[in-house]
Amino acid sequence: MNIRLAVTFLVVGNLTTHAFNQNYTLPTKYSPLSKLIINEERKSLYIGGKNTLLHFDLDLRLKKQDIIGPVNDSKQCKPFDNSCIYIRYRTVNNHISILKSFRNSLIVCGTARQGICYMYNASDINLKNHFNEYNNKNYLGSENSSVMLVTKDKDGIDMFFIGQSFDGRKADYFYNEFATLDTSNFMNNWNFNLYRAHTHLSVQPITE
Numbered sequence: 001m002n003i004r005l006a007v008t009f010l011v012v013g014n015l016t017t018h019a020f021n022q023n024y025t026l027p028t029k030y031s032p033l034s035k036l037i038i039n040e041e042r043k044s045l046y047i048g049g050k051n052t053l054l055h056f057d058l059d060l061r062l063k064k065q066d067i068i069g070p071v072n073d074s075k076q077c078k079p080f081d082n083s084c085i086y087i088r089y090r091t092v093n094n095h096i097s098i099l100k101s102f103r104n105s106l107i108v109c110g111t112a113r114q115g116i117c118y119m120y121n122a123s124d125i126n127l128k129n130h131f132n133e134y135n136n137k138n139y140l141g142s143e144n145s146s147v148m149l150v151t152k153d154k155d156g157i158d159m160f161f162i163g164q165s166f167d168g169r170k171a172d173y174f175y176n177e178f179a180t181l182d183t184s185n186f187m188n189n190w191n192f193n194l195y196r197a198h199t200h201l202s203v204q205p206i207t208e
Contacts, residue, residue, distance in 0.1 A: 023060070026054075029050070030051060032050065033048070033050075034049060034096065035047065037099055037100070037106070039101055042122060042123070043057055044056065044057060044122070046106060048108065049095070049096060050093050050094070050095050051067060051068055051069035051070060051093055052067055053066045055125045064124060066128070068094045068096070068110055068112075069092070069093050069094030069110070070091045070093050071094055071112050071113065074086035074087045074089075074090050075168065075169045075173070078133060078134075079113035079114050079130070080130075092111075092112050093111075094110040095111045096141075097141035097145070097146045098117065098141060100150055101150075102150050102158075104122055104123070105121060106125070107119060107148065108128075109140040109141035109148075111141050113133075114136070114169060114173040115140055115141025115146070116133055116139055117130070117138055117141070136172065136175045137175045140164055142164050144166070145164075146163065146164045147164075148160060148162050148163075149162075
């Protein structure tokens with residue numbers, strides 16, 4: 001079975017595209033498709049789903065696809081730790097939980113491997129690097145839900161606003177003090193531990 005993508009682009013003001021009511025068929029093994037970004041400057045459409053990231057042009061022609069799962073994984077193991085015995089017995093799907101455009105890149109966080117994030121080249125999604133796997137600030141994906149807003153403060157400094165719901169993982173792999181992160185120290189070394197948290201709200205599960 002297949003899923004059919006049907007995209008309709010509208011003309012609003014000076015915004016124009018070349019595609020109207022275009023269709024693309026994708027196998028259902030990649031559903032649900034839950035995240036979408038349209039980048040007018042790059043004339044690109046990015047869609048994230050189960051085990052896949054797709055890059056289309058605005059005529060809905062597929063440019064690149066990156067397969068990100070299934071993977072051998074366990075909530076008891078650090079990301080990419082092949083010495084952890086628990087990953088031998090469990091294969092999981094990797095759902096894209098966060099998909100955001102940032103500068104010339106895409107920030108992509110899945111639900112597998114403790115929700116670790118990747119930085120993709122927005123022009124070629126086959127080029128990617130994962131964030132530092134030894135720091136739990138870089139584990140943003142959640143099996144329940146995660147959100148990220150990228151904006152600027154009054155001085156024009158890039159900021160991340162991050163929210164993450166608890167999904168049962170060990171405390172070692174969950175950082176519960178996210179809120180606003182300052183990216184002024186950006187040095188091409190992607191590690192959220194470099195950024196200071198200005199404010200945070202920690203919400204703990206209530207046991208009755």
